[in-house]
Amino acid sequence: MRNRVIICEASEIIANGLAEVIDSMAQFDVVARIENPEHLNEKITASDANIVIINPLLLGYQNKEFINQLGKEHPNLVSIALATSYLDHSILTPYSGVIEINDTRSKIISKMNEFAQSETTKKADDVELSKREIDVLIAVAKGMMNKEIADQMNISIHTVISHRKNITRKTGIKSVSGLTVYALLNNLIEENDLI
C-alpha cells in the first residue's frame, strides 16, 4: 500500500530536498508541496493524502489547534513536524513524529516507515465515520464493487479499500450485508436504494 505525502514548508530547498528522499522510497509518493498551510485542508482531501509533514513555525500560535483540527477532519492522517530549528517539546505534542533538519537520509527513511505503520494503529478509539467514509459506506451498502466506487468517487481502489478497513474498524461490522443493515439503521440509505 502506497502512502501519499504532503510537504508544507516555506523553504524550497528544504521542501525539495525532503521530497527527493521520500520519493525515492517505493511505498511513498509526495503528492503536493505547499509553502503555507492556508489551503492544506482542501489539499489533503483533494489528493487523499495520509501523511502531512509540516513545519510548526508556519502555524505560530495556532499550532496545536490547527493540527488537532486536521486530525479530526482526516482521522487517518498522520501529522509529522518538520523541525528546521530547535523546537520546544510542547510544540511537538500534537504531532505523531518529528523529522529534524539534520536527520540523515537513512534516518528519514526509517522514520517514514515507522510513521506509515503508526497510521493503522493510531486513533483506535476514534469511532466517528468521516464524510468520505460515509460516502464509501453508502456505495458499499448499495452493492457497488470497489472498482465502481473508485471510479465514481475519483479515488484509487487502494483508497477505497483503506476507507473500508476504517469503516469496519469503527463500526465493528465486516460483511457487506451487515454494512447495508448499518446504513439503513442510520438512515444513510433507504430500502428502495438497494439494487
Add this chain to the structure above:
Amino acid sequence: MSKKKNLFSKDTKLAELIAEDRRLLQLLPRFGITLGFGDRSVEEVCRMNNVSAELFLVLCEIYTDSGYKPDHNELKHIDMSGLLPYLRASHQYYLDERFPHLEEHLQRIIEACGPKYGPMLSHFYEEYKKEVMRHIKYYEEEVVFPYIEALLQGKRTNSYRIDEFEHNHTNIQDVLDDMMNILLKYLPGDILPKERIEISLDIVELSDDLNRHSVIEDHILIPYVESLENALP
C-alpha cells in the same frame, strides 16, 4: 516454540475433564458418548462407546485451549475413523439445533422491529442462512465428505482435491459477529432488550464453537485427507 504438555490424559476421569471446561459437554453427543458415565476414565468411556480416546482428547484440547494446534506427527498415529462421523454430527447440530434456535429468537426481534427495520433484518438473516447452507450442506456434506468416503474405499475421483477446500467458516463467523454488533449496538434500544442480550450470548457460544470446528477441519481433517490422497497410487 516449546511443545506444550497436553492438559488431559486417557486416565483422567471424564467427569473431571468436563468440570475443567464445561464446553466439552458439547463433544459428547457428537461422538455418540452416552451420559451416565459415572467415574470412569476417558479411556474407559471411549472404549465403551467405540471412540478413539486419542482423537477425543485432541478435540478436547482444541476446545479448551484456543491457541492449540495439533502436532501433525502426533496425528499420524491416531485412529481417524471417528472424525467424519464427528464432523457430520457437528454439522447436524448447527443446522438442526443452533441455527433454528437463533432464528426463533431473531424472529421475535424482527417482529418487534416493525415494518421499518424488520424486513431488512429478516433479509440479512436469510442471506446469511443461505451462505451457511451453501457451505455446510451443499459443499462440505455433499462434495467434500463423499469425496473423503470414496478415498477411504480406495477410490479416487478426478473432480476434486482437498487442497481446493474452501475455508469459508471465517465468513460465516464474520457475519455472526456483525449480527451481534447490529443487535447490541445499532438497533434502537427499546426493542426487546432482554431477548437481544440472550441471543447475543448464544451467538458468542456458537461463534466460539464454529471457530474450533474450523480448527478441526483445517488442522486435522485436511492433513488427514492429504495423507489418504498420498497413500493412493
